[in-house]
Amino acid sequence: MTTLNQLYPQPLWQWFEQICAIPHPSKHEAALSQHIQTWAKDKGLAVTVDKVGNLIIRKGATAGMENRKTVVIQAHIDMVPQKNNDKVHDFTKDPIEAWVDGDWVKARGTTLGADNGIGMASALAILGSDDIPHGPLEVLLTVDEEAGMTGAFGLEAGLLNAEILINTDSEQEGEIYMGCAGGxxxxxxxxxxxxxxxxxxxxxxxxxxxxxxxxxxxxxxxxxxxxxxxxxxxxxxxxxxxxxxxxxxxxxxxxxxxxxxxxxxxxxxxxxxxxxxxxxxxxxxxxxxxxxxxxxxxxxxxxxxxxxxxxxxxxxxxxxxxxxxxxxxxxxxxxxxxxxxxxxxxxxxxxxxxxxxxxxxxxxxxxxxxxxxxxxxxxxxxxxxxxxxxxxxxxxPGWKPDNSSPVMAIVRDTYQDIYHKEPVIMVIHAGLECGLFKQPYPDMDMVSIGPTIRFPHSPDEMVNVTTVGQYWELLLAVLKRIPEKA
The missing domain is CATH 3.30.70.360 (Alpha-Beta Plaits)
Structure with missing residues (x-):
């Protein structure tokens, strides 16, 4: 049988396998956060944990890209804990049993945590790579998004240096999100x-x-x-x-x-x-x-x-x-x-x-x-x-759409250049954290992308393998096209 670490792109799936192995339902993210912190410090990366538990990791630009605008790639650490009635599983202790079913990755009787584990895995894979071109980079991993957005509510002004935020919590390949519902x-x-x-x-x-x-x-x-x-x-x-x-x-x-x-x-x-x-x-x-x-x-x-x-x-x-x-x-x-x-x-x-x-x-x-x-x-x-x-x-709050967003235009044009078709510019009826980030960072330019995830928040949750590869390629190409600082 195909295993997760054999899938493309391998660095992302290897990280997702680690994420599945460490329990991280909402309000129980400490073990996974500590695992990531230890890894990042061993890599020589700058690590900050804010007062509510959000994790911020910084990585310098690759050679020749030092003058690009700083980008923050954002995901949330927690996952929704849902299981079938006949499934024996303790989300605070037991790993997620992920498996490959053709072009889909699923979990056995529980939520998979692809929401937002794939986005988190992509950010960590980029941090761990030595051959992905990018400007100054920050990764923001927020806590408790699914149970109350505690991390997003608690994020303070001045912690992030980035001018651009790429949220990775969208769930449909080919769609670029530039707004979301409040709740x-x-x-x-x-x-x-x-x-x-x-x-x-x-x-x-x-x-x-x-x-x-x-x-x-x-x-x-x-x-x-x-x-x-x-x-x-x-x-x-x-x-x-x-x-x-x-x-x-x-x-x-x-x-x-x-x-x-x-x-x-x-x-x-x-x-x-x-x-x-x-x-x-x-x-x-x-x-x-x-x-x-x-x-x-x-x-x-x-x-x-x-x-x-x-x-x-x-x-x-x-x-x-x-x-x-x-x-x-x-x-x-x-x-x-x-x-x-x-x-x-x-x-x-x-x-x-x-x-x-x-x-x-x-x-x-x-x-x-x-x-x-x-x-x-x-x-x-x-x-x-x-x-x-x-x-x-x-x-x-909701995230009010901005049709003049420069990063949205970059993502749209990059997608069209790679896949030779127009992406769909969308507003999502879900609570992305971007609306809350706009309060401490009102001038930050934001966009949200992700692979295709079906049935999130249920034990039928699954993520499409092909679209994870497409999302990865788009994310890397966008990082390459980030413009220089004004």
Whole structure:
């Protein structure tokens, strides 16, 4: 079988193999960061770690290119930790099991971390090379991008010397990104009143699984199922008729991943069990028919469980079901300015049942501030109607497109010269860190490129090998064409 270190370009894939071997989910990047620091210092490179943990590595220009503008190649160190339900894997301890499947690299039952491990590997491969021409170079590796953009928020003015930033977090070869969506988290907390379970009732757990999930930005327009919303719909349609008493609702694991799995625990009268089984079968068939193209693998599993210690009061249960069923989800509006790009969206990402509340964590994304504000208002209004508390937090700005960007023109022209076709200039419906970098570095010229990555933020994540080679060749050619300082 082909192994990673046999793929082209070898220096990049050799680094990616090392990255996969060292656990680095969000908020657990220290081991990988230390590995990179040790390597860089052994190479004689200048290494800085800022107060939030971002890693900055500097390398001097190759001979004859000392007067070129300084470039910073930027990636994030962390990866999204998602796995299939039947996969035994601890993202804080276990390596990613990457393997080659034809022209794709995949992982066994987990996210791969090509987002943004390939970009990180490319930057480190350039730092380690003695024969790649470039001007003064900086590499910025940020922490915690996937779980809150902590690194980008914490980056201070004066740490970087570069005039140009190349972000490596895009996920489609042939597209050059010059703008991105901003976002904000919204957590709705519905107070719970608990009661003792009824006598003579049977207890069950209903699990919905088999959905594709994916990135809540770049995949949100594909019409995939949201496990949280689907189980909420089942409850809205069947809870009263089946006399269900809900004990627990838990679903999803990350606010920026479309939830693939969710589960509810409940009780119902013993005489309703046969009807429950019939309704579950019918609901599964209906959802499969609706999602036959977008998400055909949906599955519902019903299992008997021990009697729970408490169930929700009728009012608490009804408020939760109504709130969840009414909560918007998915594409709110497509962009008028950029064809085919989502302008505003909402992902009902995580539902957690606690002792006093059921919490619903959502991520709002929008290319425009007014779109984001509108959806915030919708959630606030719903919370008011349901008697829930809402917390809006973690807002980050979008990256406003600049059609006159010199580095975008360099990348566009270089791509055309190499591949004899026009690249697509795009705005991405995802939270690239460039918008945050513009705050401490307002005059920095920025662009984002990357290889083709499919299904990021899900265990189906894969990266196309051929496009990694194309991305590498483009990146090296762009570095060669960086102009001299003014």
């Amino acid at each position: 904000v988290d919204a957590q709705l907390s519905l107070p719970m009143v608990w009661e003792a379970p009824a006598d003579g009732y049977s207890a069950f757990k209903l699990t919905l699984s088999g959905l594709k999930g994916g990135h809540s930005g770049v995949n949100i327009h594909l019409g995939r199922g949201n496990a949280n919303k689907l189980l909420g719909r089942f409850l809205f349609e069947q809870a009263d008729g089946l006399q269900l008493e809900l004990a627990e609702f838990n679903g999803g694991s990350l606010r920026n991943a479309i939830p693939r799995e969710a589960g509810i625990s409940f009780m119902l009268p013993a005489e309703q069990v046969a009807e429950l089984q019939s309704k579950v079968t019918a609901f599964e068939a209906m959802v499969r028919a609706e999602l036959a193209v977008a998400d055909p693998g949906v599955s519902l599993t019903l299992s008997e469980i021990p009697t729970p210690s408490k169930v929700m009061s009728e009012q608490s249960q009804n408020s939760l079901i109504d709130l969840l069923h009414a909560c918007p989800n998915g594409v709110m509006r497509m962009s008028d300015e950029v064809a085919g790009v989502t302008e505003t969206s909402l992902n009902v990402g995580v539902i957690t049942t606690g002792e006093e509340t059921v919490d619903i964590l959502c991520l709002i994304r929008s290319l425009i501030d007014s779109g984001r504000s509108q959806v915030e208002g919708m959630l606030i209004a719903l919370s008011n109607l349901a008697g829930a508390e809402i917390e809006i937090s973690g807002a980050y």
